[in-house]
Amino acid sequence: MKLEMRQVAKSFGSRTVLSGFDLDVAAGEVVSFIGASGSGKTTLLRCVNLLEPIDDGAIFLDGDEISRIGRDPNPIRRRIGIVFQSFNLFPHMSVRQNITLALMRVLEKSADEATGTAKNLLARFGLADKLDAYPDQLSGGQQQRVAIVRALAMNPELLLLDEITSALDPELVGEVLDVVRELKGSGITMLIATHEMMFAQEISDRVCFLDAGRIAEQGPPSQVFSQPRDERTKQFLRRVQALGKT
Amino acid sequence: MIPRLPRWDRVRESFFNGERLRDSFPRLLEAFVLDIKIFAWSTPAILALALVLAIARSSRNPALFPIRIFVIGYIDVMRGVPVILWIYLIGFGVPGVGLERPFNSPLLWGSVALVMTYSAYVAEVFRAGIDSVHESQRAAARSLGLSNSQTMRFVILPQAIRRVVPPLMNDLVSLQKDVALVSLIGPIEILRQAGIDKSKFANFTPYVAAAIIFLSITIPLTRTTDHLLARERRRTSATRVR
Ligand SMILES: Nc1ncnc2c1ncn2[C@@H]1O[C@H](COP(=O)(O)OP(=O)(O)O)[C@@H](O)[C@H]1O
Ligand SMILES: [Mg+2]
Numbered sequence: 001m002k003l004e005m006r007q008v009a010k011s012f013g014s015r016t017v018l019s020g021f022d023l024d025v026a027a028g029e030v031v032s033f034i035g036a037s038g039s040g041k042t043t044l045l046r047c048v049n050l051l052e053p054i055d056d057g058a059i060f061l062d063g064d065e066i067s068r069i070g071r072d073p074n075p076i077r078r079r080i081g082i083v084f085q086s087f088n089l090f091p092h093m094s095v096r097q098n099i100t101l102a103l104m105r106v107l108e109k110s111a112d113e114a115t116g117t118a119k120n121l122l123a124r125f126g127l128a129d130k131l132d133a134y135p136d137q138l139s140g141g142q143q144q145r146v147a148i149v150r151a152l153a154m155n156p157e158l159l160l161l162d163e164i165t166s167a168l169d170p171e172l173v174g175e176v177l178d179v180v181r182e183l184k185g186s187g188i189t190m191l192i193a194t195h196e197m198m199f200a201q202e203i204s205d206r207v208c209f210l211d212a213g214r215i216a217e218q219g220p221p222s223q224v225f226s227q228p229r230d231e232r233t234k235q236f237l238r239r240v241q242a243l244g245k246t
Numbered sequence: 247m248i249p250r251l252p253r254w255d256r257v258r259e260s261f262f263n264g265e266r267l268r269d270s271f272p273r274l275l276e277a278f279v280l281d282i283k284i285f286a287w288s289t290p291a292i293l294a295l296a297l298v299l300a301i302a303r304s305s306r307n308p309a310l311f312p313i314r315i316f317v318i319g320y321i322d323v324m325r326g327v328p329v330i331l332w333i334y335l336i337g338f339g340v341p342g343v344g345l346e347r348p349f350n351s352p353l354l355w356g357s358v359a360l361v362m363t364y365s366a367y368v369a370e371v372f373r374a375g376i377d378s379v380h381e382s383q384r385a386a387a388r389s390l391g392l393s394n395s396q397t398m399r400f401v402i403l404p405q406a407i408r409r410v411v412p413p414l415m416n417d418l419v420s421l422q423k424d425v426a427l428v429s430l431i432g433p434i435e436i437l438r439q440a441g442i443d444k445s446k447f448a449n450f451t452p453y454v455a456a457a458i459i460f461l462s463i464t465i466p467l468t469r470t471t472d473h474l475l476a477r478e479r480r481r482t483s484a485t486r487v488r
Pocket of ligand 1: 012015017035036037038039040041042043044
């Protein structure tokens with residue numbers, strides 16, 4: 001799915017997060033967003049998913065303007081999956097129920113069909129035995145993989161990943177990133193907000209550095225990470241390197 | 247110690263008279279059935295109405311703004327006046343406009359008054375539960391394409407209700423006692439029966455008997471509530487440290 005953002009603006013009160021924001025993502029492209037904490041990565045992804053209404057500008061999916069005021073967001077959200085930093089599984093539901101809820105209530109699939117979808121995806125990501133577990137019986141890495149499965153079950157054309165490994169213990173990061181690696185091959189369009197620079201470098205077709213409400217620098221990972229042109233990008237990467245995060 | 251107080255014998259005679267107790271107890275127990283009945287039919291109505299009020303009050307749909315204002319006003323007015331006053335006003339007032347049987351029954355309108363007042367209290371309990379469910383749960387549900395009402399029904403309410411069971415039980419214990427207030431507008435339930443027996447024999451023992459009957463219900467309810475509260479606390483603190 002092709003995504004275009006034109007002159008998008010978003011503020012919270014007097015705090016401007018995005019201003020004059022432009023972005024073009026081709027179908028099947030994997031784009032990573034890096035930038036300091038508070039630079040607006042989460043807000044950007046939430047705007048694309050219409051969880052945050054934008055103040056100005058427009059967002060297009062395959063040429064269709066989805067940000068028009070008064071448009072029903074539900075059919076649009078069905079086509080876009082989002083995975084959150086804090087997993088946000090439904091704690092009162094089993095893994096199966098977490099995954100099948102929207103399949104049954106939104107896509108109106110039968111319970112059998114929905115469970116079949118859940119089982120297939122869980123098996124694909126090594127979670128076959130967790131079908132009837134509850135979120136609090138799972139490790140953070142398992143919970144996040146279930147959250148990814150929940151989003152994928154809707155068969156989205158666009159997947160938004162918001163720092164999906166930030167809340168995880170270091171030894172659990174790998175299993176979650178493996179899921180994303182596998183997805184890259186499947187042709188799904190992905191927008192990834194991340195602090196994992198190595199991962200961004202490896203997985204992305206393009207890396208965007210966010211600063212002051214805009215993309216300060218973007219390009220292929222090799223260029224952005226090895227020969228950044230923008231002074232702020234250089235500073236940011238130096239700081240991250242100093243923290244030993246690359 | 248107590249038996250040496252000068253008037254103790256008289257107090258024992260008028261409040262703890264074994265013969266009066268044996269005589270009144272079966273009658274009181276029988277009258278208590280009416281309390282139980284009022285409680286039993288009021289409770290589902292209270293819970294249902296309270297849930298509707300809480301959902302309306304928590305709604306974010308701008309189109310429902312007038313309804314939200316109405317609900318807030320209703321809850322404030324109901325909670326701002328003693329329950330007993332509502333029972334008088336509704337229980338005497340509504341049948342007073344000249345309704346025909348069975349719609350002029352004080353029992354009916356007394357129950358209606360209980361439902362109207364208690365639903366306001368319980369609605370606030372439900373609302374606190376709804377507010378306690380983290381915003382990210384709503385975001386997760388909406389992001390999957392669930393509508394506002396589906397999100398409420400499948401994601402928010404089940405979590406909210408689980409959390410408010412203990413405070414809800416507290417309100418039900420209060421209700422169990424306040425049911426007796428309906429006697430003030432006529433129906434012969436336990437408190438009124440005790441009053442009748444007291445007058446007949448000029449002895450207060452029936453009131454003590456009524457108290458014992460109430461305690462046999464409210465103490466187990468209160469203990470259960472505390473137990474649930476403790477369990478809920480353990481559960482949530484466990485989640486916090488994890
Ligand atoms: N719901 C909100 N209300 C007010 N301010 C917010 C809200 N969400 C985000 N912000 C502010 O917007 C800025 C960008 O936040 P965010 O998009 O979360 O950045 P990032 O994900 O890059 O860390 C921050 O200054 C943050 O405090
Ligand atoms: Mg963020």
